[in-house]
Amino acid sequence: MKTRLFSLGILLSGILLFVTLTSQDQSEEAPPPDNYECLKCHGKNYYSFENEVTGMKVHKKMNPYFILNHQKYNQGVHNSFACIDCHLPEYETYPHAAELKLEPQYGCMDCHGDDPNYAKFHFDEISIEVEGSVHGNALGDDFKCEMCHNPHYYELGYSKDKRIEEIVATANNMCTECHNYSQDKFYLLSDSCAGNQDITHSWLPSKELHFKSVRCIECHSTISDSLIVSHNIVEKESAVKNCVECHSTDSRLMSTLYKHRAKESRSKFGFINGAMMNESFVVGATKNYYLNVISIVLFSFVFLIILFHAFLRIILKK
Amino acid sequence: MSNRIYLYPLVIRIWHFLNALAIVLLIFTGLSIQYSNPEYPFMRFDLAIIIHNYAGVFLVVNYLLFLGANIATGNRKHYKIIVKGFISRLFVQARFYSFGIFKGEKPPFPISQQNKFNPLQQLSYVAIMFVFLPLMIITGIALLYPELIPAKIFGIGGVLFTDLIHIVSGFFISIFLLIHLYFVTIGKTPLKNFKSIINGYHEENH
Structure with missing residues (x-):
């Protein structure tokens, strides 16, 4: 009897917990946009429709570039948008009219440019940097923000909660999606071959560790004072190859990868390069102020004692 | 009259020379890496890293030889501290270095x-050979393969923790080297003990 009561108690507690959790989720989330009609086809690898001419049901594979991962979409900053907020409302009818493909699409700057609401992101400065970058010079207007920043899934890269490894992985994925020897996306924009990163970086000691710990742009872009992330990607010949630019007290990483955290931790009394001390380790750049002082004092003390001892030996010998 | 004893056989002298060479290289390259500065490059960073890594691996091999030789031979008795009365013997030796040496007294433990x-x-050799050098070697090997180090150790970054132990051990080994080199000059003449580690013969100081 006791066992039954115990089981019933656990069951009721479980139901109560489930109801509480689900009701909290529902109350905190914004109402999702009504994208069901689009995702019926564009959310899957295969889609079906009835051919009105033949009267037969057709089952076809979706073009992979037109598939939307709705889970990733819901995590992105644009998750409150309905598809037709950016795409033409005519897409709501199927089959889609062929001329829809020729309609101009919204770019990032159409919404974010010149808008004081987004001033803190410095979109206009980013646009100027991209125009002057190796991508802008090679491709001109054909190089668009969305080639690196997928507007469907875009998440803010920097938040205090995000670990450096996550930031690095997300950033480097943007580069390696195209700059990847084993995939063919590079050829969508260029007639030349994508370099093999393992070969082009063979000079770099602990290559894999670098790839995992820092972003490509740490070495492949200029330092920007006003932007959190520099968008002025430079030619490979101008990339940083001097180790001490990062591996020194005044590390370049404090103006790049750790820039967003440096401001708060630099002011903390105690450690120099505090941001790095807390989250990661860079040989030559991570230093402990107190250990430095203690070591210099101890070393000087020992050295002075030795000098004094040697002095007494010489004097008293005479 | 000097009393010569053959104290350092050839194999020990070669081992000592190689050990000293590796330690000096490791200290210089280690300092260059730790205090790297683009404006005052003591040594090219990547070159310092390569030399440091090779010298470190060499030191590990040399240390294993030291361990093996001490296990296999009777030399280990010199590192065996007899606890009874050790503190008072330490004080006697410290008193000699602080006062007796200036008065021309004979060493209390010839x-x-x-x-x-x-x-x-x-005490100092045991501390260096069985505490700081093993710590240095273990953390050094770990830093050669930083991807294997746990992300967090005692609440701080694993690589940072490992490096802290590495540089603190390195610091004490450097202090030891400084004192060691000075004490070598306390011979019959300042260069006499340097000659001993080259020819193997030790001469009584007094």
Whole structure:
């Protein structure tokens, strides 16, 4: 009897917990946009429709570039948008009219440019940097923000909660999606071959560790004072190859990868390069102020004692 | 009259020379890496890293030889501290270095085949060879493969923790080297003990 009561108690507690959790989720989330009609086809690898001419049901594979991962979409900053907020409302009818493909699409700057609401992101400065970058010079207007920043899934890269490894992985994925020897996306924009990163970086000691710990742009872009992330990607010949630019007290990483955290931790009394001390380790750049002082004092003390001892030996010998 | 004893066989002298070479290289390259500065490059960073890594691996091999030789031979007796009365023997030796040496007193624990180290030497050699050098070697090997180090150790970054132990051990080994080099000058003449580690013969100081 006791066992039954115990089981019933656990069951009721479980139901109560489930109801509480689900009701909290529902109350905190914004109402999702009504994208069901689009995702019926564009959310899957295969889609079906009835051919009105033949009267037969057709089952076809979706073009992979037109598939939307709705889970990733819901995590992105644009998750409150309905598809037709950016795409033409005519897409709501199927089959889609062929001329829809020729309609101009919204770019990032159409919404974010010149808008004081987004001033803190410095979109206009980013646009100027991209125009002057190796991508802008090679491709001109054909190089668009969305080639690196997928507007469907875009998440803010920097938040205090995000670990450096996550930031690095997300950033480097943007580069390696195209700059990847084993995939063919590079050829969508260029007639030349994508370099093999393992070969082009063979000079770099602990290559894999670098790839995992820092972003490509740490070495492949200029330092920007006003932007959190520099968008002025430079030619490979101008990339940083001097180790001490990062591996020194005044590390370049404090103006790049750790820039967003440096401001708060630099002011903390105690450690120099505090941001790095807390989250990661860079040989030559991570230093402990107190250990430095203690070591210099101890070393000087020992050295002075030795000098004094040697002095007494010489004097008293005479 | 000087009393010559053959204290350092050739194999020990070669081992000592290689060990000293590796340690000096490791200290210089280690300092260059730790205090790297683009404006005052003591040594090119990547070159310092390569030399440091090779010298470190060499030191590990040399240390294993030291361990093996001490296990296989009777030399390990020199590192065996007899606890009873050790503190008082330390004070006697410290008193000699602080006062007696200036008055021309004889060393309280003269060097012999059976007793190569005085109590202070014994303590410092044991600390270096069995505490700081093993710590240095273990953390050094870990830093060669940083991807294998746990992300967090005692609440701080694993690589940072490992590096802290590495550089603190390195610091004490550097202090030891400084004191060691000075004490070598306390011979019959300042260069006499340097000659001993080259020709193998030790001469009584007094």
